[in-house]
Amino acid sequence: MKQALRIPSYFALCSIALSVAAYSQIGKSRTQNITVHDCTVTDGDALRCGNVRIRLLGIDAAELPGHCQTGRKCALGDPNQHRSALEADARGELIIKPIKQDRYGRTIAVVSNSRRQDLSCLMLAAGATYKAEWDDGQRIAATCPQLVR
Secondary structure (H helix, E strand, O other), rough: OOOOOOOOOHHHHHHHHHHHOOOOOOOOOOOOOOOOOOOOEEEEEEEEEEEEEEEOOOEHHHOOOOOOOOOOOOOOOHHHHHHHHHHHHOOOOOOEEEEOOOOOEEEEEEEEOOOOOEEHHHHHHHHOOOOOOOOOOOHHOOOOOOOOO
């Protein structure tokens, strides 16, 4: 029998929303990883796992047509190519390390695939834009410094 875990309320909310077979384990805090399966890609820098929206840490992919808000400097590149690249790299098991929540209610996270490749780094290699101001703790800069421009 599994023992109940005490976790911060934000992560408790995420774990409840995603516990419907998407998670094989639930971390106690932001420092522990969560393993998920069958996430879907919503665009070149975001996933949906169950009811939880996840944004990759430290990157900005090109926006799909009509999604760049007026006044915002959106990332350059081909949004369809960015989305396709993330779909190819985000298949199967994903390991999510939640960092924080953004103003839109998305979980900002370091995400790696079953090959232990960091998805933010893979997306930088695919042409996404690195945003130092979005890289909490400079985690992505430390993980793939050769791709940070």
